[in-house]
Amino acid sequence: MNTADLGLPVDVPSTALFTDQYELTMLQAALKAGTAERRSVFEVFTRRLPEGRRYGVVAGTGRVLDAVENFRFDAGVLGFLRERQIVDEATLDWLAGYRFTGDVLGYPEGEVYFPGSPIMRVEGSFAECVLLETVILSILNHDSAIAAAASRMSSAAGSRPLIEMGARRTHELSAVAAARAAYVGGFTTTSDLAAGFRYGIPTVGTSAHAFTLLHDTERDAFRAQVDALGRGTTLLVDTYDVAEAVRTAVEVAGPELGAVRIDSGDLLLVAHRVRQQLDELGATDTKIVVTSDLDEYAIASLAAAPVDAYGVGTQLVTGSGHPTASMVYKLVARAESDDPRAPLVPVAKKSSGGKTSIGGRKWAARRLDEDGIAEAEVVGTGPVPAELAGRQLQVELVKGGEVLAREPLDVVRDRHIAARAGLPLSATQLSRGEPVLPTEYVQVPSGN
Structure with missing residues (x-):
């Protein structure tokens, strides 16, 4: 794909520098420690919606897929990293061959979301997944904030x-x-x-x-x-x-x-x-x-x-007072060793101050009431309850490094209109209030 399709200047050869330096220094340290190849699961979610908002809107997924596909460390990028001594030569050699070969699942673009919704799940080695954190969050936080404001304006x-x-x-x-x-x-x-x-x-x-x-x-x-x-x-x-x-x-x-x-x-x-x-x-x-x-x-x-x-x-372009969706990208599970067959162990940040997270690879489903209107966002680990199996929200976006889910923008737009219509009527109220759906957690204590 031409970089112009990404909204980039034509002289920018890749998206690899749309990242924070610590992604690369973590990579260097993990390579040296022998933990870089451990199978890992990262999830994108938000702990809360902007104050007073009733729902969020997933937007930017298509741009994320382009960015992942174009995440390449070419000669110019490697030269910059070498000149600035950002990482050592062993890490530069590893980066020279970087291609994302993992899997990405997520809510389809245009879908609505709520606090705790696992909007996107990135799986692969720690090394290949951690590098994508900044660019994924940059796109999803911006685009979802704008789409949420647009949705409220469209409803009005x-x-x-x-x-x-x-x-x-x-x-x-x-x-x-x-x-x-x-x-x-x-x-x-x-x-x-x-x-x-x-x-x-x-x-x-x-x-x-x-x-x-x-x-x-x-x-x-x-x-x-x-x-x-x-x-x-x-x-x-x-x-x-x-x-x-x-x-x-x-x-x-x-x-x-x-x-x-x-x-x-x-x-x-x-x-x-x-x-x-x-x-x-x-x-x-x-x-x-x-x-x-x-x-x-x-x-x-x-x-x-x-x-x-x-x-x-x-x-609109400032998110109507909320220019970011406050999404985060957190490691929620990792293998006990670099053996591909090693089981995954749930991990989570447990610090105070409202920044805790729940470990484990998660699924998400939307439970409906008897009238077919959404009544809860259900997020869980382990087996999906039979009654929710047909209501799962995540779809495959990337499999083995291959993009699966590019869609025409009109399809995405129509999906959002349908998703919003499936929410309780109070979702369209502009007055401040709590998320229109509660998030319910179903946890299985064993690893996944």
């Missing part, structure tokens, strides 16, 4: 479409990932052409205030835009006086005008006035698009307004 918007337009409010590479995650969460289009190019997301965009200000009059600006883009274009009507702009827009484009965009003011009040004015001018099919620093609460407040679409930027 109902059937009205949402436009992702946050590229100018974040890092240029983050903007591409954010547009992808927003699409997973329910947005319909993006203004970011790189996202459209890399991921096939529909793109939209017409003009900004600068285009109106460029021309001698607002009428001249509207005429130029309609001449270039057709009567179905969207005209920005709040550069000067909104009422005058709407009148001019209809005079220039006729009742066939596609839409007007409002980017400032009391959006609820202005939208009602603009709708009335458009109808009086005969432009009854002209849509109203609103922007102006919207979040899910602002969108919900406009539910009764005659708005046809929303454009969201800053609040």
